[in-house]
Amino acid sequence: MGDKGMQKIDPLDHQQRLDRITEIFAGMVTHADEQAAYRCPYRDRFDQCTAKFRCTNQAKTAVEGAVKGAVKGAVKGAVKGAVKGAVEGELPGCEHDGRFDYRSAWESDPQSYDRAKAKIEQIHSNASRLRA
């Protein structure tokens, strides 16, 4: 590949470069956290959902979007969902009004934490028993 084998990069200069990249990325990560308070991070600039999982706010097709909007009891929602579904095709539209803290979606009830804790203990105990 050309004379790239001849190229040399000064490690100290490169560290400064990494510091600059880190500065840019750290700003992004901080902003992403702040933004999660009012916008789902899977929602792109075209208000499409990029998540690989199903979400109740997704409207995949014109019909689906229209039905969802209608079910919500808002004619505006039905029309919006239909237009989005028809125009965008591949990615489902996000139908959420944006007024929620995305981060709270993961704050499950204390019982689910207890169940997770019990499950973890069980996994360790089963593994120890099998090894013995």
Added chain:
Amino acid sequence: MAELTDIQNEDIRYEIEEYLERDEEIERNIELFARVSPGMQDLAAALIEGDNGAVDQMTRDALEKGIEATEIMDDGLIAGMGIVGIKFRENFIFVPEVLACARAMKAGMTHIEPILSASGVKPVGKVIMGTVKGDLHDIGKNLCAMMLRGSGFEVIDLGVDTSPDDFIDAVEEHGANLLGMSALLTTTMPNMAKTVEAFIDADLRDEVQIMVGGAPVTQEFADDMGADGYGKDALACVSLAKELIGAKA
């Protein structure tokens, strides 16, 4: 003093005109891109667009032409990412677009890494990353991967729904000294413990430092699962990764 018209690439001119609002950032970017070669302007524009195929091709072509790797990084990739950061801060783009740009940057860096390596610039460490089995959430993990790469780590991202066997295979294949697992659900979080146990069964637990993260995960859970560390966000993930491998934080 450079003018906007001194920038040859139309897309870059548009980005500056349309999305930059602070005077000092407009001035700085006009000065920067006005002195940058047209080829590097094109590369930056492709990165801002999140077009990883174009960034991949342009970086290869630039190296073929003998353009210095440092020029490609500074004037193409990092310059472009600077604009992406501003657009994100001002809410013109969102997390999915930022991650697309980060993927584009990685596509370019893939061709730069052999040159870095030949120059004695080694990765800080090698990290296997993945969301655990049964979990399809990947934003947090992707932000961690982006931050780690930006900090000089080599990251092998296994994506979502990653089984313990896949984690083990990847650690063995790549000789990684770090493993990062993410879970976003209390129901999938126990699969981190399963993976830790699988590493013990495979006699590989001492070969790799395991860090965990994700919204429901806490330090207490990390301890329960037998992980070596817990990072509450992408910034903490980088500090933890450096700490675990004994690098300068």
